[in-house]
Amino acid sequence: MSSILIKSARPYGDDPVDVVLRDGVIAEVGNRLAAPSGAEVIDADGLIALPGFVDLHTHLREPGGEDAETxxxxSAAAALGGFTCVFAMPNTDPVADSAVVVEYVYRRGREVGLVDVHPVGAVTVGLAGERLAELGTMASCPAGVRMxxxxxxxxxxxLLMRRALEYATALDVVIAQHAEDPRLTGGAQAHEGAVAARLGLTGWPATAEETIVARDCALAREAGAALHVCHVxxxxxxxxxxxxxxxxxxxxxEVTPHHLLLTDAVLSSYDPINKVNPPLRTGADTAAMRAALAEGVIDCVATDHAPHPPEAKDCxxxxxxxxxxxxxxxxxxLVxxxxxxxxxxWRGMARVLSExxxxxxxxxxxxxxxxxxxPATLTLIDPDAAWTVRSDRLASVATNTPYEGMxxxxxxxxxxxRGRVTARDGEVRW
Amino acid sequence: MRHLISTADLDAISANLLLDTAERLKQALLGREVRKLPTLRGRTVVTLFYEDSTRTRVSFEIAGKWMSADVINVSARGSSVAKGESLRDTAATLAAAGADCVIIRHPASGAAQRLVDWGGSINLAQRAPSVVNAGDGIHEHPTQALLDAATLRERLGSIAGRRIGIVGDVLHSRVARSNVFLLTTLGAEVVLIAPPTLLPVGVADWPCQVGHHLDAELAGLDAVMMLRVQAERMRGGFFPSAREYSIGYALTQRRLDMLPEHAVVLHPGPMVRGMEIASLVADSPRSAVLEQVRNGVHVRMAVLYHLLAGAPEDRG
Structure with a gap:
């Protein structure tokens, strides 16, 4: 396996050091290190080095939604975004509720090889919320489903959530909940509040999230189970x-980047590029998300990367x-x-994006x-650069970014x- | 004026201009044998209705025809993604076919605004059509508010300083939203009167007052606007029963007697007699329901006139 010398990078924003990567691990850290023969040299010149990012929440759409993403x-979008590991949600077609589908996703991820792709298994068969999927089989199959x-x-x-949490304890896996009481969000289109009232969009009340999280915390306590709350x-x-x-x-x-930045004030154009679930909320909510992430009450950032074909948004x-x-x-x-x-x-960034x-x-x-x-799994960041988001230059099949032109x-x-450069200077290393 | 999407886009000057124009058109047509003005000859107006409607569609059609526009009615069905042609493609087709104005009613809030935005991006030899919002979901219905204002002005002499109660299902009412913004722009005081379950969360930000007890408000009102209780939009549970709703909010003869002498009763129709409004009240001289319908034609003529008449360079 080839070697890499990273010159003058700043791990976690600390003082610059040289780093040698060899055989997939970090071999040396120090000053004025010599490049091993045949090594690729990356002149980092003060770039920030962080452990590779881990995204617990993406929709890679394959199988079934290849018109939006594969x-x-x-994987290419992930590598370009600094991620070395992504979790792929199971709402594919067919649903990833069996060992067959999760193994397919896992194997495709390995074949592409740009990031570790971990399939998330469905809790219930067909996501129908009626009976448990075969969690044990998915956990013990080669895909080794963890979530x-x-x-x-x-x-x-x-009752079903209670059973899922209890059952999960024997498998040492985590149940990740999309917290939304559907009885409170029938027909919901936007955060319930002044903007939705004005625009005539049926409200998605924040209580629909809060009450499910409160309930699930109580259930997790009794079960002694690990609960993860998606996109707070x-x-x-x-x-x-x-x-x-x-x-x-x-x-x-977890919290998404868009719930840290965007508010329902952007809804007045009725452009569904801003339609997301849970919905964009108020400035007070984004402020609370930021504070909670800094404090650690919210543990991490997850993208909820959700590609859609143009016709699903151009309406x-x-x-x-x-x-x-x-x-x-x-x-x-995040920056x-x-x-x-x-x-x-930057230490905090490593915590919320990776650790x-x-x-x-x-x-x-x-x-x-x-x-x-x-492991030689890391991301180099230029904190002083700035760029303008252009949807047609992103690696995804779909183009539904709310940040177009920003x-x-x-x-x-x-x-x-693991010692392999997957993306550099905006280009994927296939 | 290029489009009419929301009454919040109208300032007092442009709102009054529309009402004055409607009044002038009404006078111009008064007593005429042939009710036809040549103003919009050669203009093509399309009504694109994704919801059932009799009064609004007929009103727009008559308005267009009395001004000599070519009016074409398109009935569309179903949501865009589920089946058939998308709203965007339908809009592009109408624009390419040469429509000067598209009057749209659609069950989705914001559909009219989407048409405006798509019009700006469609690459056509001619300019994109003007868009008139004839009701989008539970967002707005601006020409309804304009005809209500025209009727109030006629009956009360003026709108500024008047206190107007809007009663009933505000939550699901595009009429209420359009009226709150137009009437306050015209200087009126608006009070929404409904059970809390039929008021949107966030209503406190609107430029109006809110009350829950109709009886307590009646004596102070110059006009009372009864909203339709839109049974088809009800997902249930907003109030215990039609009977209890009636007891609290129906405009009965007893309540009519509690209003000041001069106060007017409005209803956008179609009326649910009994539950919302007693038949005697609906048919009483205090009720302006049929005047509303008549004024609807004139107001819509005024809207089409300001959108479509005049030299193209004035309309840019």
Missing amino acids: IETG FSDDGKCVHDP SSAHTVAVLRAAKAAGIHVSA EWAAARSGMLGLQTALSV HTMVESGLLD RPAQIAGLADQGRPLEVGE RLPARVVATVL
Whole structure:
């Protein structure tokens, strides 16, 4: 395996050092290191080095939705975005509710080889919320499923959720909940509040999230299970999470970049590019998300990368599908909302983008320290760069980014997965 | 004026201009044997209705025809993605075929605004059609608010300083939204009167007052606008029963007697007699329901006139 010398990178934003990667691990860290013969030299010249990013929440759409994304294009977007590991949600066609489908996703991810693709298994058969899928078979198959979710739908039957949490404890896996009480969100189109009232869009009340999270925390406590809360969007949910964590409940939570940055104020154009579930909420909510992420009440960032074909967005609001691209803009949105505001330093960024998500999913070889002997899995970032988002230049098949034309800070210069450069200077290394 | 999507886009000057034009058109047609003005000859107006409607569609059609426009009615069905042609493709087709104005009613809030935005991106030899919102979901119905304002002005002499109650299912009412913004722009005080379950969360941000008790408000009102209780939009559970709704919010003879002498009763129709409004009240001289319909034609003529008449360079 080839070697790489990274010259003068700043791990976690600390003082510049040279790093030699050899045989997939970090072989040396020090000053004025010599390049091993035949090594690729990356002159980092002050670039920030962080462990490779881990995304617990993406939709890679394959199988069944290849008009929006494939495991190949999604992996490319991930590598370009600085990710070395992504979790692929099971709402594909067919649904990833069996060993057959999760193994397919896992195997395709390996074949593409740009990032570690971990399939998330469905909690219930067909995401129908009626009976448990074969969690044990999926956990023990070669795909080794670590996380289960009906994402896109809430496991809203309390008895079924209880059983899922209990059953999961024997498998040492985590149940990730899309927290949305469907009885409170019938026909919902936008965050319930002043903007939705004005625009005539049926409201998605924040209580529909908060109440499910509160219920699930109680169920997880009794089951002794690990609960992960997907895409937290409401300030009220943060209060529930804080109390649950203080009570020692094994609960973790993620927030998306768009819920850190965007508010429902952008809805007035009725352009469904901004339609997402859970919906964009208020400025008070984005402020609460940022504070909770900085504090650690929300553990990590996950993109909820959700590609859709043009016809699913180029229509009236109510007919449009929910979701937005996120993999290639996540770092920049994070730098804009968390680093520039002083809420997180680069150590904190490593925590929310890499270390915590890897811990939540129980990954041994992701989110590791940048130290000798650890996996050579890292991302180099130019914090001083700025770029303008152009949807047609993103690697995804779909183009549904809400950041079109926005100028954002920071750029991924290189992504390295176990000693292999997967992306450099905006180009994928296939 | 290029499009009419929301009454919030109208300032007092342009709103009054529309109402004045409607009044002038009404006078111009008064007592004429042949009710036809040549103003929009050669202009093509398409009504594109994705929802059932009798009064609004007929009103727009008559308005167009009385001004000599060629009016074409298109009935469309179903949502865009589920089946058939998308809204965008339908809109592009109408534009390419040469429509000067598309009057759209659609069950999705914001559909009219989408048409405007797509018009800007469609690459056509001619300019994109003007868009008139004839009701989009539970968002707005601006020409209904204009005809209500025209009727109030006629009956009360003026709108500024008047107190107007809007009663009933505000949550699902595009009429209520359009009226709140237009009437306050014209200087009226608006009070929404409904059970809390039929008011949107966030209504506190609207430029109006909110009450829950109709009896307590009646004596202070110059006009009361009864909203349709839209049974087809009800997902159930907004109030216990039709009977209890009637007890709290129907405009009965007893309540009519509690209004000041001069106060007017409006209803956008179609009326649910009994549950919303007693038949005696609906048919009483205090009711302006049929005047609303008549004014609807004149107001829509005024809207089409300001969108379509005049030299093209004035309309850019």
